[in-house]
Amino acid sequence: MPVVRDLRVLLRLRNFRRLLVVRLLSQSADGVYQVALAAHVVFSPEKQTSAGAIASAMAVLLLPYSLIGPFAGVFLDRWPRRQVFLYGNLLRTALACCTALLILGTAPDWLFYASALCVTAVNRFVLAGLSAALPRVVDEDRLVVANSLSPTAGTLAATAGGGLAFAVRLVAADSDAAVVLLGAGLYLASALASLSLATDLLGPDPGGPRLLLRDALATTARGLLDGLRHLAERKDAARALAAITVIRFCYGALTVMVLMLCRYAWSDSNSGGLALLGLAVGFSGAGFFAAALLTPWAVGWLGRLRWIAACAAAAALLEPALGLWFRPGPMLVAAFVLGAVTQGAKIATDTVVQASVDDSYRGRIFSLYDVLFNVAFVGAAAAAALILPPDGESAAVVIGVAALYTIVAVTMFRWSRVAGAPL
Numbered sequence: 001m002p003v004v005r006d007l008r009v010l011l012r013l014r015n016f017r018r019l020l021v022v023r024l025l026s027q028s029a030d031g032v033y034q035v036a037l038a039a040h041v042v043f044s045p046e047k048q049t050s051a052g053a054i055a056s057a058m059a060v061l062l063l064p065y066s067l068i069g070p071f072a073g074v075f076l077d078r079w080p081r082r083q084v085f086l087y088g089n090l091l092r093t094a095l096a097c098c099t100a101l102l103i104l105g106t107a108p109d110w111l112f113y114a115s116a117l118c119v120t121a122v123n124r125f126v127l128a129g130l131s132a133a134l135p136r137v138v139d140e141d142r143l144v145v146a147n148s149l150s151p152t153a154g155t156l157a158a159t160a161g162g163g164l165a166f167a168v169r170l171v172a173a174d175s176d177a178a179v180v181l182l183g184a185g186l187y188l189a190s191a192l193a194s195l196s197l198a199t200d201l202l203g204p205d206p207g208g209p210r211l212l213l214r215d216a217l218a219t220t221a222r223g224l225l226d227g228l229r230h231l232a233e234r235k236d237a238a239r240a241l242a243a244i245t246v247i248r249f250c251y252g253a254l255t256v257m258v259l260m261l262c263r264y265a266w267s268d269s270n271s272g273g274l275a276l277l278g279l280a281v282g283f284s285g286a287g288f289f290a291a292a293l294l295t296p297w298a299v300g301w302l303g304r305l306r307w308i309a310a311c312a313a314a315a316a317l318l319e320p321a322l323g324l325w326f327r328p329g330p331m332l333v334a335a336f337v338l339g340a341v342t343q344g345a346k347i348a349t350d351t352v353v354q355a356s357v358d359d360s361y362r363g364r365i366f367s368l369y370d371v372l373f374n375v376a377f378v379g380a381a382a383a384a385a386l387i388l389p390p391d392g393e394s395a396a397v398v399i400g401v402a403a404l405y406t407i408v409a410v411t412m413f414r415w416s417r418v419a420g421a422p423l
Contacts, residue, residue, distance in 0.1 A: 015137040027154035029186030031161025036179040051388040055381035062374040076363030081129045081202040089191035095119045096184035100177040132362040133202035147350045152292035159285030227364035237356040240349040245372045250401045252380030260392025280335045287339025295347045304348040309412035311341035316405035323398040
């Protein structure tokens with residue numbers, strides 16, 4: 001199979017493998033840390049969590065550091081990206097240890113959220129840097145396959161990290177602090193793995209100004225405007241980003257619904273609800289893996305924009321057919337389907353952005369990409385909180401999400417026809 005052959009070629013590239021190891025360790029740590037947060041915030045026996053509380057937690061954790069996204073882009077276009085991976089993961093190691101201490105000391109919620117906010121804020125630099133650095137270790141002809149393997153493998157690593165966190169939580173008598181310390185160890189391993197890459201290998205290109213912190217902060221607004229102008233000139237990238245933002249909104253709304261269903265409707269115990277959530281995450285991760293195998297072939301056949309349209313159309317048809325039952329079995333199948341179509345659309349979007357945007361702008365564009373992701377997710381959580389009943393069963397959310405998927409599918413298909421040929 002051509003996809004398998006290309007994957008073998010990619011894995012023979014030494015620097016690609018090394019960058020992939022950095023991603024796998026970093027995102028597995030993210031999975032561990034996120035499960036610890038979910039368990040502590042949503043599934044603690046002493047807390048009666050509501051959809052509004054989940055939305056508030058997401059807003060506290062995501063919206064403030066979304067403001068860091070544009071700043072991260074300016075830095076990523078000026079700092080050696082390898083150093084971002086090294087120092088960013090070392091910093092997250094220390095911050096995760098602080099989070100564990102706060103859990104053990106029964107600190108107030110605001111202090112716990114502040115600590116978690118710092119960990120996830122650094123994450124913006126690392127994830128945006130990984131996407132921006134990928135074209136530096138593979139050629140453009142294999143960029144679609146690289147985008148299938150690398151981010152999807154990272155997502156699977158996060159899923160595996162989440163599964164490991166569940167196991168540790170059972171062995172360590174439901175100790176969220178022990179899970180957080182496991183994540184800290186994985187962050188440290190990712191930092192050490194980045195040392196195998198040359199400092200100047202991952203860009204940005206030399207010749208641009210190496211601004212100090214105060215100078216970078218002073219020119220952030222101008223850099224953002226330049227990035228937005230560059231994006232406006234790259235219509236394919238702008239259209240793909242608009243589509244994936246709506247798809248992310250849909251995924252966020254359904255995530256809150258599944259959290260509430262696991263917490264109240266599907267189980268009589270917190271441990272049982274958390275186990276069901278783990279199954280849903282696992283099925284979604286299997287969908288990500290399926291997308292990694294299918295997307296390179298589908299993009300070659302349909303083109304990138306039409307593949308995004310096809311993913312949205314599949315979700316529009318299957319999400320209500322499976323979700324309106326509000327039962328664990330059909331919902332787990334829906335988790336697989338939505339994982340596949342969401343990741344398939346994201347792989348295509350990543351490739352469109354990387355192929356359309358100049359290297360000197362990639363850091364800024366991918367940081368804006370992250371901001372759109374986070375704002376869409378938090379906005380979806382807030383919208384779901386206004387609609388969802390206490391047990392999470394809401395036909396209005398399921399049907400509304402299906403309508404949004406339909407709009408994306410029709411719009412992207414029209415845009416692909418305007419372009420004239422599959423892109």
